[in-house]
Amino acid sequence: MISFLAFWFRLGLRQSEESFLLFRVSPDSGYVITARELTPFQNRTFNLIVEAVDGGPKPKAAQAVVVVHVLDSVNNAPIIRMTLPAISNISRVNERANPGFVVAHFIVDDSDTGMNGDVRCFIENTDARKALAADTFSLQRLRESEFKVTVYSPLDREKISSYDVTITCHDSGNPPLSASVTFSVIIEDDNDNAPQFSRPMRRVSVAENSPNDFVLRLEATDKDLNANKLIKYSLGNVTSLVSTYISVSPDTGVVTTKQPLNRELFSQLDFEVVATDSGYPPLSSTSRVVIDVLDQNDNYPRVPLGYTLSVPENRPPWTVVGQIEAIDPDLGLAGEVIYQLMSGKGGQ
Ligand SMILES: [Ca+2]
Ligand SMILES: [Ca+2]
Ligand SMILES: [Ca+2]
Numbered sequence: 001m002i003s004f005l006a007f008w009f010r011l012g013l014r015q016s017e018e019s020f021l022l023f024r025v026s027p028d029s030g031y032v033i034t035a036r037e038l039t040p041f042q043n044r045t046f047n048l049i050v051e052a053v054d055g056g057p058k059p060k061a062a063q064a065v066v067v068v069h070v071l072d073s074v075n076n077a078p079i080i081r082m083t084l085p086a087i088s089n090i091s092r093v094n095e096r097a098n099p100g101f102v103v104a105h106f107i108v109d110d111s112d113t114g115m116n117g118d119v120r121c122f123i124e125n126t127d128a129r130k131a132l133a134a135d136t137f138s139l140q141r142l143r144e145s146e147f148k149v150t151v152y153s154p155l156d157r158e159k160i161s162s163y164d165v166t167i168t169c170h171d172s173g174n175p176p177l178s179a180s181v182t183f184s185v186i187i188e189d190d191n192d193n194a195p196q197f198s199r200p201m202r203r204v205s206v207a208e209n210s211p212n213d214f215v216l217r218l219e220a221t222d223k224d225l226n227a228n229k230l231i232k233y234s235l236g237n238v239t240s241l242v243s244t245y246i247s248v249s250p251d252t253g254v255v256t257t258k259q260p261l262n263r264e265l266f267s268q269l270d271f272e273v274v275a276t277d278s279g280y281p282p283l284s285s286t287s288r289v290v291i292d293v294l295d296q297n298d299n300y301p302r303v304p305l306g307y308t309l310s311v312p313e314n315r316p317p318w319t320v321v322g323q324i325e326a327i328d329p330d331l332g333l334a335g336e337v338i339y340q341l342m343s344g345k346g347g348q
């Protein structure tokens with residue numbers, strides 16, 4: 001009598017290993033069934049050898065080749081893998097970087113084929129800040145799945161010191177699926193600004209004979225950062241006269257007199273104060289300073305000693321006997337001399 005299960009089905013022994021992993025055959029029904037998720041194998045074709053084996057003492061088998069084609073029916077979203085910046089999602093670039101400098105690099109994986117795997121990437125510009133980034137950086141495809149982001153337009157840290165760049169990649173499925181990643185670009189400082197004085201020239205008056213004292217303070221500002229904005233002040237265009245009388249504090253820009261001025265020696269000091277930043281290379285600018293020395297009545301009129309005048313005894317009144325010349329180096333009325341005859345001893 002022939003039993004109901006006179007034969008059963010199995011995968012032939014001579015199969016690829018993948019076929020054994022991915023497929024099963026129901027012994028009773030002969031249904032070919034999947035043993036695993038087939039998404040990673042989409043668009044692959046497997047030739048399965050299915051056998052029907054009888055139950056005799058020396059089983060005999062008949063074979064059929066079953067061709068299984070795994071369709072790409074499920075669309076998967078692309079996956080973005082950043083390689084630069086790698087961990088922190090912060091890229092740093094100096095503001096002097098030229099267009100073309102690479103600030104980011106990434107790889108896009110999309111396991112699909114055809115339109116489902118056809119990936120396009122772009123820099124988002126959906127709001128004002130993103131648009132700023134999209135105008136400043138550009139995205140280029142290096143290979144099928146490899147992209148880089150480079151500097152497109154000149155950077156200026158003094159105007160914009162950081163950007164947030166959002167990359168979006170989408171496939172061409174229906175509907176398309178996408179992935180996004182955002183990273184920051186921090187703009188590092190370059191010493192591209194010289195210190196600036198508020199005014200190119202300062203003019204002040206100082207009274208002569210004043211003790212060593214504050215004259216004025218010059219202050220320059222620098223738009224850069226850290227050492228690039230750290231200013232030291234010094235004298236420029238210095239004559240020996242200026243260096244004898246004037247000093248400037250390197251840290252504060254305060255100009256002081258080193259000793260009292262004497263208007264009778266010079267009425268003006270004209271020099272420059274230089275502000276130099278501590279960048280590499282350093283940048284500097286100058287401000288001209290003119291000090292007018294104000295006069296004080298600090299000189300007595302002087303009459304040369306030892307005047308001896310003689311006049312013959314028989315001259316009438318108002319005869320000119322001689323001229324006395326006095327000297328006073330002060331200015332204005334302080335230098336004008338009034339002559340007065342002091343009482344003396346008669347007969348001498
Ligand atoms: Ca896809
Ligand atoms: Ca700068
Ligand atoms: Ca600077």
Ligand SMILES: [Ca+2]
Nearest residue numbers: 296297298330
């Ligand atoms: Ca004087």
